[in-house]
Amino acid sequence: MLNRILRLFRRSAARQFITGLQEADTVLAARPPHSVAVTLRTMAVAQRFPSTLPVGRIEPQATPPLCDHCSLSMILALITTWGPAGDPHTWYEHPVALHGWRCESCGDLSYPASLPDDAIAQLHAEAMAAVKQNDLDKAEFFCLQLVNAEPLNVVFRVNLGSVYQDKRYAAQADRHGQEPLDRYRLRAREQWLLALSCTDAPPPVIHFLLGRNFSATGASAEAVKHLTAFLSAPGNASNDQVVAAQQLLERITHGA
Numbered sequence: 397m398l399n400r401i402l403r404l405f406r407r408s409a410a411r412q413f414i415t416g417l418q419e420a421d422t423v424l425a426a427r428p429p430h431s432v433a434v435t436l437r438t439m440a441v442a443q444r445f446p447s448t449l450p451v452g453r454i455e456p457q458a459t460p461p462l463c464d465h466c467s468l469s470m471i472l473a474l475i476t477t478w479g480p481a482g483d484p485h486t487w488y489e490h491p492v493a494l495h496g497w498r499c500e501s502c503g504d505l506s507y508p509a510s511l512p513d514d515a516i517a518q519l520h521a522e523a524m525a526a527v528k529q530n531d532l533d534k535a536e537f538f539c540l541q542l543v544n545a546e547p548l549n550v551v552f553r554v555n556l557g558s559v560y561q562d563k564r565y566a567a568q569a570d571r572h573g574q575e576p577l578d579r580y581r582l583r584a585r586e587q588w589l590l591a592l593s594c595t596d597a598p599p600p601v602i603h604f605l606l607g608r609n610f611s612a613t614g615a616s617a618e619a620v621k622h623l624t625a626f627l628s629a630p631g632n633a634s635n636d637q638v639v640a641a642q643q644l645l646e647r648i649t650h651g652a
């Protein structure tokens with residue numbers, strides 16, 4: 397029922413236009429053959445862009461859009477706060493990595509942009525390679541791009557949430573204090589909740605992930621709801637996650 401209601405809101409993403417950027421606000425780098433990377437240098441500029449786009453379709457565009465300002469054809473742009481030209485604090489506070497468009501004449505930016513399948517496949521390969529190398533900032537960078545290129549893709553949402561969970565574990569191991577742990581846990585939760593709203597038949601494992609996530613913050617009612625949904629999902633074979641979910645549910649409901 398909830399998913400049906402949410403589906404009504406799965407509209408295509410409206411094109412946003414960002415104007416009035418100063419030269420010092422961005423660093424440009426060519427991305428051959430036909431695109432450019434735009435690094436947003438300050439928090440104020442970064443916050444004019446979303447970290448992740450809401451659940452919704454991105455309409456494929458047959459030709460690049462025209463600039464609202466000067467009517468010239470725009471070029472594809474990777475817009476980000478990550479990388480050597482970016483500020484690590486801004487990346488931590490407000491990670492941006494999405495594809496959009498840039499007007500080479502006036503510097504205005506717009507988003508979103510849809511990407512062809514081969515570009516998506518390439519980003520996915522880069523994301524998985526970064527995960528394998530345990531380079532979690534890089535994994536976040538690619539997983540964010542994927543979520544923002546296909547905001548309705550359940551797998552991309554689950555993967556981004558899992559990168560945030562891994563960043564949480566890494567921050568814990570490095571004893572960086574409580575703040576990043578809480579932040580990454582909530583970011584993982586946000587992506588997994590959005591993953592549920594992407595489809596009428598989400599993979600049951602998302603409920604397992606959410607059950608553990610909510611349980612860790614003492615949100616018992618939400619944890620029970622998701623663990624129960626996971627355990628009652630059809631076709632759930634007996635495996636480690638089922639046992640873990642049963643034990644966690646037992647602990648929550650009986651305080652054991």
Ligand SMILES: [Zn+2]
Nearest residue numbers: 463466499502
């Ligand atoms: Zn322009």
